[in-house]
Amino acid sequence: xxxxxxxxxxxxxxxxxxxxxxxxxxxxNLIREHGAExxxxxxxxxxRLAYEIKKHRDGVYVQMNYTGPGTAIAIMERAMRxxxxxxxxxxxxxxxxxxxxxxxxxx
Numbered sequence: 001x002x003x004x005x006x007x008x009x010x011x012x013x014x015x016x017x018x019x020x021x022x023x024x025x026x027x028x029n030l031i032r033e034h035g036a037e038x039x040x041x042x043x044x045x046x047x048r049l050a051y052e053i054k055k056h057r058d059g060v061y062v063q064m065n066y067t068g069p070g071t072a073i074a075i076m077e078r079a080m081r082x083x084x085x086x087x088x089x090x091x092x093x094x095x096x097x098x099x100x101x102x103x104x105x106x107x
Contacts, residue, residue, distance in 0.1 A: 006064070007027075015060065031064075035072055
């Protein structure tokens, strides 16, 4: 079984484009240094939140899909918790059968 993780996090809406790119690169480099592979990042852009979080009504959504050890996730989530730029984050673990993962990698 190959473990695939998906991390979705929301950045403050008042960040500039350059700051958003820096934050995305920061978390990508952090998990890459700790053994994550096949990293795919999608910047979903600024969207309205369903409810107010830390006095913000909007947020910049970023989605990361990757494979790697669970220790990388703990380190990244700790950094997100301490960061003032991230207002919410969540990681989901998916078990993918090895044959399906190999077929996706070949495609």
